Amino acid sequence: MLKIVAAVAVLATSPAHAWGPTGHRIVGQIAADNISGKTQAEIAMILPKGETLAEVSTWPDEQRSDPDEYWQKTATPWHWVTVPPGKTWAEVGAPPEGDAMSALTAFTKTLRDPAASQEDRALALRFIVHIVGDLHQPLHNGRGDDRGGNNFKVEWFGKATNLHSVWDRELLAGNELSFTEYTDRLEAHLKPEQTIAWWTADPKVWMAESIALRDRIYPEEQGAQLGYSYQWTWRPAAEQRLTQAGVRLAAYLDMVFGE
Template sequence: MKRMLAILSALLISAAPASGWGKIGHRVTGAIAERYLTDEARAAVRDILGVETLAEAAEWADFMRSNDEEFWRNSSSLHYVTVPVGTAYDPANAPQSGDAFTALERFSAMVVDADAPLEDRQLALRMIVHIIGDLHQPFHVGSGEDRGGNDVTVVWFDTVTTLHLAWDEDMVEYEQLSYTEMTDWLDARITPELAAEWMDPDPLVWIAESAAVRDSLYPDDAELRYDYFYEHRDLMRLRLSQGGVRIAAYLNALFAEEVE
């Protein structure tokens, strides 16, 4: 078993990019966000995306990473930030290709540029929605030591995977809910008081939150089963819920500035 884990670990390490919450998780954050948009932000999103919903837009950045264009070939670093243990995020340490924080600044300027081509503004908005979701997945705020848990091999109910992918997909999919069901379940628990508390458009706040919980998520045992899910389900749900509200908070602030 240990030999097989070592072989599969090598394969996973060479093949596993940091991809965010996965389809369901990203759709959930986008769908929650739509419920908290201001009228101005909702109108701006509609002008840019047309009939495309934020739930649909939220997963586009992962889909496009298989595109052979230079931008997409070099886009992996835009999905995460690095915050070493015991430090705070510093954009000066971002790689030359950028990271999620610097990309958010770049795409924010692009999406409110009325002179930019519509295609560029659509790319920018889709990337913004996706990146905000990513920053609420704790392992997208990596320590710089194990590629955000991608180098940590675990077994999720008999399936060999990585700790990063367990949080991207396995924890969410174990709920066996569609993204619309999960959206409804989570949103029903977001009280007006919680929504107001979470309505913070500052990426540094979200990054600090993920960094604060990240190190507590490393398991003592590589075999993750019911006890791991039981222990961490509430945090997974919290970060999805907060990610959705923060997408709305960020877009509300962004498009409010545009119309002033």
């Protein structure tokens, strides 16, 4: 298995999975509905028959249960970036162990390498699909002081949790929709001019948007009681980020396979 970043020890306090399975699958499906025919063919030659972008979108999170050192240490930092308030990723850069942006760059190089094995290209593609979703989740663009909101405790409709989990799952779960139902709902409201406006393969744009949103979504204090008001305010933003992630994933894959 290709190991593109040196293994490092990582504390067991890594951020939770971004978006949860439903969110990641929505991103994968929206991308699948917007990629070019050439990109579809390229993907079909890389992934095992029958695997879809929606299916592989959750694979890097699922593999985190594997006890192998690659999944427990090496790949752990590839799900987020850390950018303190007032900074950009370009100013901060990746830490020595790597992050989502450095992993995206390395996996893109592998995907474009005609000498890479099919196994390595499939690994790279699965990670790219997942990382694009992660970078659109505001709390996977962490401030560096609270593990991407995992240490920011809140109550969600009376249940103790944290801000990261609210954005990963709770904002979407209240609709009780499957990922296909949610995708259909979001795509029904996706306007052609939005697809055009959002069509960018530049991760720095995605991260800048996520950071701007991140700096607005924190409650005033720890232990805040969150419910209908927070849901009403921020669920549309979460849904927009998912839709944008799907469009951007399509743009990114078209760029990778088009050059």
